[in-house]
Amino acid sequence: MTAIPETPKLWSNVRAYGLSLICLIAGLAIGYLLRVPAPPKAAGADAAVPAPATGAAPMMTAEQLKHMADKKAEPLLAELQKKPKDADLLVQIGSTYAAAHQFKTAQEYYERALSVKGNDPAILSRLSSCYYYEGDVDKAVATLDRALKQDPNNADMLFNMGMLQWHAKTDPKAAIAAWEKLLKAHPDDPNRAQVEQLIARAKQHLNIPAGTKTEKPAM
Numbered sequence: 001m002t003a004i005p006e007t008p009k010l011w012s013n014v015r016a017y018g019l020s021l022i023c024l025i026a027g028l029a030i031g032y033l034l035r036v037p038a039p040p041k042a043a044g045a046d047a048a049v050p051a052p053a054t055g056a057a058p059m060m061t062a063e064q065l066k067h068m069a070d071k072k073a074e075p076l077l078a079e080l081q082k083k084p085k086d087a088d089l090l091v092q093i094g095s096t097y098a099a100a101h102q103f104k105t106a107q108e109y110y111e112r113a114l115s116v117k118g119n120d121p122a123i124l125s126r127l128s129s130c131y132y133y134e135g136d137v138d139k140a141v142a143t144l145d146r147a148l149k150q151d152p153n154n155a156d157m158l159f160n161m162g163m164l165q166w167h168a169k170t171d172p173k174a175a176i177a178a179w180e181k182l183l184k185a186h187p188d189d190p191n192r193a194q195v196e197q198l199i200a201r202a203k204q205h206l207n208i209p210a211g212t213k214t215e216k217p218a219m
Contacts, residue, residue: 062101069100087117094126103133121147125157128164137168155189158182162198171210172202 060068076093083089094109107130113123124147132140141164147157158178166175179199183192 065100066102069097069102069105072096072100085116087113087120087123090116091123091126094130098126098130101133103130106130107134119146119150121151121154121157124150125160128160132164132168137164140164141169153181153185155182155186158185159191159195162202166198166202166205169210170208170212172205172208173210175202176206 073093073096076089076096080086080089080093090109090113094106094113096106097103097109098106107127110123110127110130114120114127117123124143128140128144128147131137131143141161144157144161144164148154148161151157158181162175162178162182165171165178176199179195179202183189183195186192189195
């Protein structure tokens with residue numbers, strides 16, 4: 001397990017790879033970094049989800065992670081008592097719990113935010129990752145698809161869709177389609193070389209029927 005750093009800088013940049021598929025904690029064995037749309041800013045605070053630590057870090061138990069998230073969320077929850085329909089605040093609380101791998105709790109706050117804000121693509125994208133970590137791959141993909149219907153050329157979400165289709169659904173054809181759409185819509189994407197490499201590798205697995213239960217495709 002990894003400790004959660006205090007600074008959220010890595011995840012505040014939507015062009016960096018860094019969504020929350022941190023499967024060392026979730027035990028779901030993707031292990032690849034995805035991309036996340038920037039969350040809304042809360043007044044006086046940075047609402048971005050902190051990135052996972054990349055170096056060695058002390059091991060933390062699930063209970064310690066939950067306690068840490070509860071402590072960080074305390075002032076936000078107090079503010080929520082005054083503004084229960086504040087979607088940005090609900091997202092910030094959800095992101096606090098997601099950063100500590102409390103995905104079920106994060107899911108609840110993202111869902112509440114959506115009940116206020118409707119089909120907001122950034123919130124849907126975050127909710128999709130929570131569904132994935134909770135073990136509902138189909139719901140994760142369907143939720144991300146809802147987000148893409150609102151923002152069909154979003155580079156981060158297209159990248160994520162490709163990763164979910166390939167590694168969670170074993171559907172390299174669908175993954176390639178998402179990544180090729182990303183490159184067509186964003187020919188100057190700063191991570192173009194990496195996306196092209198992913199496409200090339202996914203093409204090596206086109207003979208695998210979609211949904212086949214197998215080891216995760218080699219990167």
